Amino acid sequence: MYTQALNSSDGDDRGVEDVARASQFQARIDADERIEPNDWMPAAYRKTLTRQISQHAHSEIVGMLPEGNWITRAPSLRRKAALLAKVQDECGHGLYLYAAAETLGTSREELVDAMLSGKAKYSSIFNYPTLTWADIGTIGWLVDGAAIMNQIPLCRCSYGPYARAMIRVCKEESFHQRQGFEIMVTLCRGTAEQKAMAQNALDRWWWPVLMMFGPPDQVSQHSDTSTKWKIKRFSNDELRQKFIDATVPQAEFLGLTIPDPGMKQNENGNWVHSPIDWDEFKQVLAGNGPCNRDRLAARRKAHEEGAWVREAAAAYAEKRKSRQLAQAAE
Amino acid sequence: MATPNVPLWEVFIRSRNGLAHKHVGSLHAADATLALQAARDIYTRRGEGLSIWVVPSNAITASDPSEKGMMFEPAESKIYRHPTFYDVPDEVGHM
Numbered sequence: 001m002y003t004q005a006l007n008s009s010d011g012d013d014r015g016v017e018d019v020a021r022a023s024q025f026q027a028r029i030d031a032d033e034r035i036e037p038n039d040w041m042p043a044a045y046r047k048t049l050t051r052q053i054s055q056h057a058h059s060e061i062v063g064m065l066p067e068g069n070w071i072t073r074a075p076s077l078r079r080k081a082a083l084l085a086k087v088q089d090e091c092g093h094g095l096y097l098y099a100a101a102e103t104l105g106t107s108r109e110e111l112v113d114a115m116l117s118g119k120a121k122y123s124s125i126f127n128y129p130t131l132t133w134a135d136i137g138t139i140g141w142l143v144d145g146a147a148i149m150n151q152i153p154l155c156r157c158s159y160g161p162y163a164r165a166m167i168r169v170c171k172e173e174s175f176h177q178r179q180g181f182e183i184m185v186t187l188c189r190g191t192a193e194q195k196a197m198a199q200n201a202l203d204r205w206w207w208p209v210l211m212m213f214g215p216p217d218q219v220s221q222h223s224d225t226s227t228k229w230k231i232k233r234f235s236n237d238e239l240r241q242k243f244i245d246a247t248v249p250q251a252e253f254l255g256l257t258i259p260d261p262g263m264k265q266n267e268n269g270n271w272v273h274s275p276i277d278w279d280e281f282k283q284v285l286a287g288n289g290p291c292n293r294d295r296l297a298a299r300r301k302a303h304e305e306g307a308w309v310r311e312a313a314a315a316y317a318e319k320r321k322s323r324q325l326a327q328a329a330e
Numbered sequence: 331m332a333t334p335n336v337p338l339w340e341v342f343i344r345s346r347n348g349l350a351h352k353h354v355g356s357l358h359a360a361d362a363t364l365a366l367q368a369a370r371d372i373y374t375r376r377g378e379g380l381s382i383w384v385v386p387s388n389a390i391t392a393s394d395p396s397e398k399g400m401m402f403e404p405a406e407s408k409i410y411r412h413p414t415f416y417d418v419p420d421e422v423g424h425m
Contacts (some may be wrong), residue, residue, distance in 0.1 A: 085375075092372050099356045102338070108358060165355075172376075287392045308337065313360035317337075317350055320361065 029230050034160040039101035045229055049159050050104045050111075051120075052231065057097035057246045058115040058122035062295050066130040067139060075133060082107015082179045083136065089176065093169045100161040116300050124281060125212050127289030134187055134194075134201035140208045142202075142247065148173050149243045150213070158230040181250070188254045195255070202251070203259045210273065211281045213240040244271045338387040339365040341372075343379035351383050359384075 022042050028035065035041055065085050071087065074080035098108045114120035125143055130136060151173065154166040187198040214236040226232035234242075248271050251258050262274035283289065336358040342351035354373050359365035365384040371377070393401055409415050418425050 036395065038392065040396065088371075088375070092375065095372050096355060102356075106337055168355075309338065310360070313364060314336070317361035317364075 015178050026228070029158050029228075032230075033158075034163065035158050035260075036160045044225070046104050048226065048229075049162065050101055050106050051233065052226075053097055053101035053104070053125075053162050053165075054106070054111040054114070055121050056121055057094045057101060057111065058093035059126065060090050061115075062122045062126045062299060063143075064094075065295055065298055066126055066128070066291075067136060068131050070133060070136050073133070074136075075299060079183070086140070086176050086179060093172070093198030096165040096168055097162075100159075100165040103161045112303070116296070116303055118287070118296060121285065123212060124284040124289065125208055127284050127291045127295060128205070128208050129291050132197050132201060134184070134197040135205070137180050137187060138196065138201040138205045140176050140178075141184050142180075142205055142249070143212070144173055144176040145247065146175060146209050146212045146243050149239050149246075153233040153239075156230075156233060162231075182257075184254055188256065198254070199256050202256050206259050207276065208284075210240060210244070210276055211278075211284075213237075213243070213282070215278065216276075240273075241270055244273060245269070250319060259264075336360055339369075339384045340387050340390060341365075341369045342383040342385070343373060345370075345379055351381065354378075355389040356387060368386060 021040055025035075025040065025042060035045075067083060067087050067090070071080060072082055074083050098111060101111055102108055113119070115122065130139070148170065150322075151166050151170050155163055155170060157163045157166065184198055187194045217235045217237045227235075248258065260274050264272050266272050284292070287293075337360065338356055338358055339362075340356050341354050343354050344351045357365065357368050357372055359368050362384060366382060369382045369384055374382070405411070
């Protein structure tokens with residue numbers, strides 16, 4: 001999902017340092033206890049979570065870019081106000097998540113620098129362009145819809161600060177999905193040209209959205225330990241299936257066609273999709289998607305152009321502090 | 331070059347009058363004024379609060395979770411501090 005790079009291996013870092021403590025830790029997890037920041041935890045648990053939460057945070061922040069692209073061109077004041085609020089929410093989500101990640105001992109500055117240097121990943125989905133207004137509807141409907149599927153189980157994640165951040169995020173995400181679907185309904189009830197625009201957006205976003213859930217279960221490398229530690233409660237394929245089953249009737253309602261002619265319903269009522277082009281996914285994760293370079297360049301530019309603000313705020317705080325000290329000394 | 335660290339603050343919000351301020355999360359800000367403004371933007375976008383406190387995180391002294399056994403044992407062994415420890419005859423009714 002927003003943390004797909006977890007599925008790539010970084011070598012064996014899973015040596016357990018203290019067998020007795022690790023088994024106590026596992027017992028707490030098994031008893032559904034929440035782990036809090038100052039509790040003892042295996043180094044690999046800390047590392048996995050730091051990566052997962054920070055990648056999730058980076059995804060929220062980079063996720064502001066494709067949608068921000070349409071704020072000035074929203075078709076009405078109502079749509080513009082809603083889109084602004086949504087993009088502001090994404091920023092807020094990024095900040096809750098950075099705060100949760102920091103409780104594991106890495107500073108936000110380090111996490112952000114890792115993203116800006118290209119070392120840390122963010123979700124593949126945000127490397128696709130938003131070509132028309134219908135893309136904004138589709139992102140809310142499908143990208144946020146997929147995110148909700150993934151994030152609801154994370155509200156019960158074993159790590160307290162992450163779970164609490166996810167509860168706040170999920171409450172707000174529902175607005176995002178509904179505003180997107182409303183845009184789609186309006187377009188689909190509009191002129192033939194508007195409906196064609198909606199269909200075109202669905203055609204371009206469908207497969208990248210399915211890839212958001214990450215590689216199929218048999219090749220996903222981090223799932224086993226994440227499941228054991230109750231960070232992950234459902235597998236990539238399970239979540240993808242849930243998402244497709246929920247989305248098919250919505251597309252039918254809109255009168256749109258899912259761009260997978262081979263998709264069939266099985267005897268259990270689940271919709272079975274055709275094979276996903278995992279090469280495309282790998283390429284996008286490796287930095288070769290349609291917008292990877294743009295996205296990073298935009299983040300770096302914003303970070304650099306904000307440097308003087310951070311410096312001025314720090315200088316002002318310093319000045320006030322020394323003035324107060326001087327007054328106190330008088 | 332690494333970005334210099336900005337101080338961390340803990341945010342507490344009173345959601346309505348009559349309730350206590352409750353911890354909702356943390357944020358980074360250069361000073362208290364900016365921390366308050368950022369807390370408003372990050373934690374009260376949907377009318378979640380009537381009052382905000384921000385406290386520098388390093389001003390908080392916390393108990394050590396690994397010593398929670400020793401820390402809280404005195405309370406655990408004193409069940410006579412709870413009303414349910416005492417028998418009240420049924421005839422007396424609610425007390």
